[in-house]
Every structure is written in C-alpha cells, then in structure tokens.
Amino acid sequence: MFIDRRSYGLWDPRDHGLPEDFYLTNYTKVPQAKLLEYLKGVGTSIKENETPGLDCAVVKTKFPGIYSISTTDFFYPSIDDPYMQGKIAACNVLSDMYAMGVTDVDTLLMILGVSVDMDPVAMDYVTKELIRGFNDQARVAVTNVTGGQTVRNPWPMIGGCATSTCREGEDFLRPVYGKEGDVLVLTKPLGTQLAVNMFEWMRTAAKFNRVKGVITVDEIVAAYKMAMTSMSYLNLDAARLMWKYDAHGCTDVTGFGMLGHSNNLAQEQEAEVDLVVDTLPIIKGMIKVERHLNNNWNLFKGRSAETSGGLLIMMTPENAAKYIQEYKAVSGHDAWVVGKVVKGSRQGRVVEEPTLIEVESW
Known part of the structure; x- marks a missing residue:
C-alpha cells in the first residue's frame, strides 16, 4: 500500500532527490535472535566503584566527592526521516543522564554507522x-558534540556517549530513595513502538489488512506524528523539575518497557518497597490496535519497548501534583500519576488490569 507521505505533511524522499520508495527503516532489519547472540556477555564486568543497575555509570574520581557520570546508547533508525532520527538519537542518549538528575552534560560524543548497502546518493544524504x-x-540541550566515531556498517545506526563531572547531591541524584506512600509520575505517553510499527505496516498489504477495519490511515499517521513528537522531545525540563520537587529517584522508560524499568528502579531502592504501576497513558489509537491484535505487543502488561520514552519519577503525592502542573506550564505537555510505591520486596509490577488513558494529543 503506497502512502503519499507528502500529502500528510511527513518527510518525503522525493523532496531530497531520493526515489519515492526509499524507506530508511528498510535498512535496519537485524534478526532479534542474532542481536541477542551479539549481546551475550556484554556488561558483565563491573568495577568496584561503579554502580550497576542504574541508567548511567557512576564512577568515583580521584578527587573527593567528585564523580564521573556517563552513558552510551545507540540504535538503528525507527523512522524514515534521518534528520528527525538524529534528534531522537540525541534525546535517547541524554535521557539516561536526565534520569540521574544530570541537567548539565559536559561532553557528548556521536557514534555513527554509515550504511554501505545504500547507493552513494542516499548514503551521503542520510549521513x-x-x-x-x-x-x-x-544545541537545544545546551551541550556540544565534541567528537565521536564513524564506521562503515551494513545498517545505519546513530547514538552517542554523554559524560558529566558531578558532585553528589548537587549535580546528580541517586535513584534509591523511594518511600512507601510515594507516587510514580510518567512524563511521556506509551506506545511509540506500536505507533511506528503501524506506520510501517501500511507499506505491506498483508500486514495492513490485519488492522484495516480497526484503525484508519489518518489515525495511524496521527499516532506516528505523536510518537515522533514524543521521541524527539528532550527530558531536560522533566529532569530540572525533579530537583525542585524533591524527587526520590527516577529512571527513563525505554527498551525494557514500563515493567522492566520499574522493576530495575525498584531493585535499587534502599527501603524494602515495590513499585506498582496501575495506569498506562497510551498514544491515541494504539489501545484498540493492541486489543485487536490480542495484546501482541504486551503493551498493557508494560513489556512493550519504548524509544526515547519519558521519565518515571518517585515523589510524594503533594509534590507530584505540583510537578505535573508546572511541567505542563513549562513544556506544554502532560504528565501523569501512573502508580505508587508500597511496602514490599524491591519488585516492580504492572497490575492485572491497569487503567488505560488514551492520549489524544501531546
């Protein structure tokens, strides 16, 4: 099925000297089994002064009270507009820093894979x-790309490494202080993976026919646009407000989904508490698609991966209400209370039948 991307106000390859059937996401097909094989053994060596399980490496320096905070992340394109994909990649790298309360990033290195499978014209433009x-x-994040590494690769990839030198309690927040009675605040809607997949499904009749009677082309395009808006929005404002409203800990919701990241955060807590997610705000249209596909993406179970997702923050109910109000005023976007911190055994979970919020705009 051909979708005239230009008529929907989307990036169109014809506007950039590329054929109309050019799709950047066609160059990113790596079998999941092969990826898992490549990843075996990665991250198994932890130095004594590092903190495993957190969004960033937290390493003591030789200077008392001074830490080096760093993170590395990269991925293959999930959308076809390479400029927007570059923005999303930067957001995704920086989000790990923001989850630790680091709002001033000293250096940002770029990791770039140039696809050798593209023809020279496309490769030059995309890169x-x-x-x-x-x-x-x-630049929007008020940091600079100071270098990086570029390699030739069968698949295009983009990401980076962010680093900052910090003082504990002043420049970064350890995500370990959750308390019974706290609530969980989420700063971006869920369903980005499903939204971009539905947009991709429209290119294949057999796939699109599975949802054709459930969701319209216009609805898919609207969901795709909302996903791009969300993925390309920095979590910087959300991180700055964590300091003002005394956040007790935070993580960002990305590849492990709501369940995986809430569980990781729960395991880091000093107190014996659980993180219980009972509400899922989801991009409009994706709830009915997920139901129709018999929960194929496990979105309602919190297992669906997100790209450049929001921050999941623990704070008191009183501060959460003020946080959400000011976040809306500063960013123009909604945030939601999606769960609570209860007495437990450092586990994260999504309730059996969570409240589903259809997010109509973000």
Whole structure:
C-alpha cells in the first residue's frame, strides 16, 4: 500500500532527490535472535566503584566527592526521516543522564554507522541529515558534540556517549530513595513502538489488512506524528523539575518497557518497597490496535519497548501534583500519576488490569 507521505505533511524522499520508495527503516532489519547472540556477555564486568543497575555509570574520581557520570546508547533508525532520527538519537542518549538528575552534560560524543548497502546518493544524504539532527538537538540541550566515531556498517545506526563531572547531591541524584506512600509520575505517553510499527505496516498489504477495519490511515499517521513528537522531545525540563520537587529517584522508560524499568528502579531502592504501576497513558489509537491484535505487543502488561520514552519519577503525592502542573506550564505537555510505591520486596509490577488513558494529543 503506497502512502503519499507528502500529502500528510511527513518527510518525503522525493523532496531530497531520493526515489519515492526509499524507506530508511528498510535498512535496519537485524534478526532479534542474532542481536541477542551479539549481546551475550556484554556488561558483565563491573568495577568496584561503579554502580550497576542504574541508567548511567557512576564512577568515583580521584578527587573527593567528585564523580564521573556517563552513558552510551545507540540504535538503528525507527523512522524514515534521518534528520528527525538524529534528534531522537540525541534525546535517547541524554535521557539516561536526565534520569540521574544530570541537567548539565559536559561532553557528548556521536557514534555513527554509515550504511554501505545504500547507493552513494542516499548514503551521503542520510549521513549528513543524521549528523545535523543529532547536532541540532545537542544545541537545544545546551551541550556540544565534541567528537565521536564513524564506521562503515551494513545498517545505519546513530547514538552517542554523554559524560558529566558531578558532585553528589548537587549535580546528580541517586535513584534509591523511594518511600512507601510515594507516587510514580510518567512524563511521556506509551506506545511509540506500536505507533511506528503501524506506520510501517501500511507499506505491506498483508500486514495492513490485519488492522484495516480497526484503525484508519489518518489515525495511524496521527499516532506516528505523536510518537515522533514524543521521541524527539528532550527530558531536560522533566529532569530540572525533579530537583525542585524533591524527587526520590527516577529512571527513563525505554527498551525494557514500563515493567522492566520499574522493576530495575525498584531493585535499587534502599527501603524494602515495590513499585506498582496501575495506569498506562497510551498514544491515541494504539489501545484498540493492541486489543485487536490480542495484546501482541504486551503493551498493557508494560513489556512493550519504548524509544526515547519519558521519565518515571518517585515523589510524594503533594509534590507530584505540583510537578505535573508546572511541567505542563513549562513544556506544554502532560504528565501523569501512573502508580505508587508500597511496602514490599524491591519488585516492580504492572497490575492485572491497569487503567488505560488514551492520549489524544501531546
């Protein structure tokens, strides 16, 4: 099924000297089994002064009270607009820092894979746009790309490494102080993976026919646009407000989904508490698609991966209400109370039948 991307106000390859059937996401097909094989053994060596399980590496320096906070992340394109994909990649890297309360990032290195499977014209255009998007978003984050590494690769990839030198309690927050009675605040809607997949499904009649009677093309495009808006929005404002409203800990919701990341955060707590997610705000249209597909993405169980997702923050109910109100005023976007911290055994879980909120705009 051909979708005239230009008529929907989306990035169109014809506007950039590329054929109309060019899709950046066609160059990112790596079998999941092969990826898991590659990842075996990664991250198994932890130095004594590092903190495993957190969103960033937290390493003591030789200077008392001073830590080096760093993170590395990269991935293959999930959308077709390479400029927007570059912006999303920068957001995704920086989000791990923001989850630790680090709002001033000293250095940002770019990791770029140039696809050798593209023809030279497409490769040149895509590479330049990925770099431009990444650089532009770094400037919005008030940091600079100071270097990086570029390699030739069968698949295009984009990401980076962020580093900052910090003082504990002043420049970064350890996500370990959750208390019974706290609530969980989420700053972006869920369903990004499903939204971009539905947009991709429209290119294949057999796939699109599975949902054709459930969701319209217009609804899929609207969900896709909302997903891009969310993925390309920095979590910087959300991180800055954590300091003002005394956050007790935070993580960002990305590849492990709500369940995986809430569980990781729960395991880091000093107190014996559980993180219980009872509400899931989801991009409009994706609830009915997920139901129709018999929960194929496990979205309602919190297992669906997100890309450049929101921050999941623990704070008191009183501060959460003020946080959500000011976040809306500062960013123009909604945030939601999605759960609570209860006495337990450092586990995260999503309730059997969570409240589903259809997010109509973000």
